[in-house]
Amino acid sequence: MNNFQLPNLPLPSPLVGSEIGSFTEFTVTQRMPNIARRVIKENKFTTEINQNLEKLAAELPNGYLQPLKNDTGADFHDWEKYLEPYKNQRWVDVPWFFAETYFYRLILNITNYFQHGEWQGVDPFLLQKEQGLEAAIDAIISLCTQVQQWLNESKKAGKPSKSSLIALLYFALWGNRVDLSLWSAFEDNRSNFDIQTQLNNILVDDSFAVSKLLAKSENNRIDFVVDNAGFELICDLCLVDFLLGSGFANQVYLHLKPHPTFVSDAMIKDVYATKDFLAAGSHPDVKSFVQRLSKNLDSGKLILTEDYCWTSPLPFWQIPQSLKDELAKSNLIVVKGDANYRRLLGDVYWDYTTNFADIVAYLPAPMLALRTLKSEVAAGLKAEVLEELAILDPQWLTNGQWGVIQLVDLGI
Numbered sequence: 351m352n353n354f355q356l357p358n359l360p361l362p363s364p365l366v367g368s369e370i371g372s373f374t375e376f377t378v379t380q381r382m383p384n385i386a387r388r389v390i391k392e393n394k395f396t397t398e399i400n401q402n403l404e405k406l407a408a409e410l411p412n413g414y415l416q417p418l419k420n421d422t423g424a425d426f427h428d429w430e431k432y433l434e435p436y437k438n439q440r441w442v443d444v445p446w447f448f449a450e451t452y453f454y455r456l457i458l459n460i461t462n463y464f465q466h467g468e469w470q471g472v473d474p475f476l477l478q479k480e481q482g483l484e485a486a487i488d489a490i491i492s493l494c495t496q497v498q499q500w501l502n503e504s505k506k507a508g509k510p511s512k513s514s515l516i517a518l519l520y521f522a523l524w525g526n527r528v529d530l531s532l533w534s535a536f537e538d539n540r541s542n543f544d545i546q547t548q549l550n551n552i553l554v555d556d557s558f559a560v561s562k563l564l565a566k567s568e569n570n571r572i573d574f575v576v577d578n579a580g581f582e583l584i585c586d587l588c589l590v591d592f593l594l595g596s597g598f599a600n601q602v603y604l605h606l607k608p609h610p611t612f613v614s615d616a617m618i619k620d621v622y623a624t625k626d627f628l629a630a631g632s633h634p635d636v637k638s639f640v641q642r643l644s645k646n647l648d649s650g651k652l653i654l655t656e657d658y659c660w661t662s663p664l665p666f667w668q669i670p671q672s673l674k675d676e677l678a679k680s681n682l683i684v685v686k687g688d689a690n691y692r693r694l695l696g697d698v699y700w701d702y703t704t705n706f707a708d709i710v711a712y713l714p715a716p717m718l719a720l721r722t723l724k725s726e727v728a729a730g731l732k733a734e735v736l737e738e739l740a741i742l743d744p745q746w747l748t749n750g751q752w753g754v755i756q757l758v759d760l761g762i
């Protein structure tokens with residue numbers, strides 16, 4: 351395990367909502383209030399709960415963080431510690447990643463998610479997660495058919511196909527465009543896009559290096575720090591299916607969220623709901639995909655695990671030692687999505703050309719980030735690429751049109 355416990359560079363300042371004109375400001379003062387109001391619209395909570403959700407929405411632009419009442423959640427005392435340095439501060443003045451992560455935890459506090467009673471365990475974002483799946487059915491069928499073909503080819507060739515693996519990395523990357531917290535801000539359906547035409551929108555592409563890393567050994571364990579439910583989760587499950595079926599991996603762990611957050615982030619229950627949704631379909635390639643998924647789950651080749659660390663506001667380098675020790679057993683840690691990418695970098699203003707490996711030098715195993723850019727945090731980009739992007743697409747950092755496939759392999 352490498353001896354760095356932190357990025358080996360001085361930390362820049364964090365993104366905050368008070369940055370006038372920034373996407374962060376837009377998120378804290380407009381998107382997050384809209385997300386809270388959508389929870390009211392999409393559920394049948396009591397008047398009192400809805401009034402408290404509206405109060406939260408109204409206080410975000412200029413108001414102060416409200417305390418967390420003890421809702422018996424397993425992470426309640428941890429949140430008391432996290433909140434200490436930010437008590438009585440305005441939402442726009444605390445670090446954005448803290449504000450956003452706390453915002454989603456507060457929604458569960460207000461809707462009594464953890465407390466015994468009518469609303470215990472009710473996922474306030476369930477409707478959007480279900481709509482996400484229904485909207486993507488055509489893309490799901492074509493992806494399952496493609497995976498079946500790639501598995502057959504690998505079997506016939508007697509070795510796992512690197513090109514098929516790379517193609518599925520692209521699907522897993524672009525599946526990340528389809529995150530519901532962003533949908534509410536931009537478009538209504540992003541799953542019907544053509545992956546191949548997206549290749550030129552990948553700003554860093556280490557996919558070939560990933561295929562070489564995994565081809566080095568047959569008994570790879572691969573850990574996914576998962577992001578969204580819905581179509582993105584299906585892209586991830588198809589990648590997992592191929593990794594296990596082709597021999598690139600003999601065990602895969604999915605690290606999932608212990609409670610609803612960031613609107614569409616996936617929990618263990620969402621994996622089973624996705625499997626059930628697919629099992630209800632009639633397409634033969636989808637049915638055989640579901641059979642393989644069930645077999646991998648039953649045999650322990652695919653492990654679903656959750657940890658409150660993944661819903662904490664902590665940067666990645668502060669994950670508990672026990673989790674670091676667990677991840678140290680992995681041959682490759684795949685980190686999905688924008689919010690997790692922000693955690694990797696600590697959600698601070700790195701110069702976008704900063705060497706990615708100098709920041710993410712603290713992980714106990716090789717790490718692959720698959721992220722579509724939806725926030726003003728980036729690293730590892732070439733100066734000439736930045737110059738081109740500024741002209742080509744001034745919104746490149748936040749519109750979800752651009753992606754990175756960044757591998758850090760410190761030869762640990």
Ligand SMILES: O=P(O)(O)OC[C@H]1O[C@](O)(CO)[C@@H](O)[C@@H]1O
Nearest residue numbers: 529531532687688689690724725
């Ligand atoms: O699902 P993902 O890819 O983590 O995206 C969620 C991210 O997108 C946003 O909703 C928009 O930037 C952020 O607030 C959050 O970090």
